[in-house]
Amino acid sequence: MSRADRFLQALAGQPVDTTPLWIMRQAGRYLPEYRATRARAHDFLTLCKTPELACEVTLQPVERLGVDAAILFSDILIPVEKMGVPLTFAEGEGPRLQPVRDAAGIAALRVPDVEGELGYVLDAIRLVRRALDGKVPLIGFAGAPFTLLSYVVEGQTGKQFAETKRLLFAAPELAHRLLQKIADTTVAYLGAQVRAGAQALQLFDSWVGQLAPEDFSAFAAPYVKQVIDRLTPLGAPIIYFANDGAMLLGEAAKLGAHALGVDWRVPLDRARAQVGDQVTLQGNLDPCVLFAPPEVIERRAADVLRRAGDRPHVFNLGHGILPPTPPEHAEALVEIVHRLGQRRS
Amino acid sequence: MSRADRFLQALAGQPVDTTPLWIMRQAGRYLPEYRATRARAHDFLTLCKTPELACEVTLQPVERLGVDAAILFSDILIPVEKMGVPLTFAEGEGPRLQPVRDAAGIAALRVPDVEGELGYVLDAIRLVRRALDGKVPLIGFAGAPFTLLSYVVEGQTGKQFAETKRLLFAAPELAHRLLQKIADTTVAYLGAQVRAGAQALQLFDSWVGQLAPEDFSAFAAPYVKQVIDRLTPLGAPIIYFANDGAMLLGEAAKLGAHALGVDWRVPLDRARAQVGDQVTLQGNLDPCVLFAPPEVIERRAADVLRRAGDRPHVFNLGHGILPPTPPEHAEALVEIVHRLGQRRS
DSSP states (O other), rough: OOTTTTHHHTTTTTOOOOOBBOOTSSSSTSSSSHHHHHHHHSHHHHHHOOOHHHHHHHHHHHHOOOOSOOOOOOOOTHHHTTOOOOOEOOOSSEEEEOOOSSSSHHHHHOOOOHHSSSHHHHHHHHHHHHHTSSSSSSEEEOOOOHHHHHHHHHHHSSSSSHHHHHHHHHHHHHHHHHHHHHHHHHHHHHHHHHTTTTEOOOEEEETTGGGOHHIIIIIIIIHHHHHHHHHHGGGOOOEEEETTEEEEEEHHTTTSEEEEEEOOOSSHHHHHHHHSSSEEEEEOOOGGGGGGHHHHHHHHHHHHHHTTSOOOOOEESSSSTTTTOOOHHHHHHHHHHHHHHGOOO | OOOOTTTHHHTTTOSSOOOHHHHHHSSTTSHHHHHHHHHSSSSSSHHHHHHHHHHHHHHHHHHOOOOHHHEOOOTTHHHHHHHTTOOEEEETTTTEOOOOOOOHHHHHOOOOOOOHHHHHHHHHHHHHHHHTTTTTOOOOOOOEEEHHHHHHHHHSSOSSHHHHHHHHHHHHHHHHHHHHHHHHHHHHHHHHHHHTOOOOOEEEETGGGGHHHHIIIIIIIIHHHHHHHHGGOOOOOOEEEETTTTTTTHHHTTSOOOOEETTTSHHOOOOOHHOOOSSEEEEEGGGGGSOHHHHHHHHHHHHHHHHHTTEEEEESSSSSSOOOOOOOHHHHHHHHHHHGGGGGG
């Protein structure tokens, strides 16, 4: 058992030498080496689309922090652009897309040819796998269908999600048509990632917590299940992260994912009570705890481990690491989890 | 039993002729008559601070919709300004405050003299009570201490709440000092509202859902309990709304509130299972359901009523009504709830 194995072992529910961890957005602005690479790219999308640069930033936290998995540096909207939704990122702001809200707009969207149109993502995966040389596994990822729908419909990161829900509640058949196109795209996109070398997959459902359970069941869960069912034969374990989904975990556990990401709002013992024993839990330290001194980080990380108990667990933050985080605090977290996690082996 | 009584009866856990309802932000931009009054005020804060105008918009939804309670038109940041935190509202944007993040800044904040400095709020309450003439009760309100802390520390509506949590996790004693000052202000402010004529109170904890349960217990719950304990002798029932607080409801039920607001994410039967039988639940239709046709509104409202069952319930949306809502859909909701709610009497 070594650093190379423990992440995939934990996803498989197998014993591990210590609790594995990785950090959502571990390649990011809190790292000076990321900011240096970013400065060499024309803009954020160029960074995502240039395999050598995407590979470089993907590897940085593996080197500096000693995390147990790499995750491809990219953005969940990359495949959406190729569905026919023009995408820009203004500096210091979120994404902007040409919103699609009607039948004609939805009909005009297409499932991209991943090998032909998103080859830079697959090339980045191949470069990373070669550079990692088996040191740790590589995670590929995509946005989950409901979350991608929300970006397509809102044209930006939603606030009240009024346009999204107007579509769901007032024109549900159109919403389903859009969700199916996104699901087809996601299956093609993640399947190609696995064939290029991704060894595990995460589906980010960043905004699904905006849905009441009834609407989760109608508009989110069926497409997550479909994506997982169609990808499972490829053999890469799949993590489903239903952010802010405290009331959704019980149903999320039935969708076939090997692991469920849990945000910091749901203590892992309470999450476990909802999901049963057949799934690995991933999470869930509040990212802002990394602003505190190392003794606070240790106390809070120990509490996460205690609540995870002896059930399969991948340590992570409960949301992406924030730009103001001191990198040495992220380093401290890795040391703490690997040290305290050993009591569980 | 009549429209004048059913809201307070439901808060007291007493039988009602039909389910009472009011709507968060019922006086607001979705109403053309609100927009007309708003156009006569120089800006949003002037509207809040001019008793005649605040009274006028407070009454509008009582007339048009037939809701069972009025709620004073104001903003939760009004008392914060008088603590010594300069406040502005830019058109089309949220509030902007001079952020307070250190010991000196917190020490400089003061508990305002409510009668002397916030008399316009009390005058508005007196005007509304006179105009209502017993037709329906009037709700006063304030932000809950943690939510107000987040505005004071962030200087605006938080996104990641990084500065707020930095204070909580890295300087908890400072956070407690600030929370105590806010709690003292809130007690003075709400006490004066009751003396001026408010017949029920709501504490809005709009951002408390950002906290893990452990942090809710440390930084939010004790101050909510203190505020409620100190106000309870005045006799006005208190509603506590812990927005996005799916995991917090069990503890929230122990803070002495007569009622708990529930956002749309938590079906009321699941909420009831967490809170026991001693509290009225208020909520919780997704505000975006009001974008859908009336038959969808009826189906969804019926589901809320079904989940509320025969336990004490005040119907509301699970969050504030949104500006794009057709007013006639809000009118339809009131008719639907009053009609379907009768089966419960």
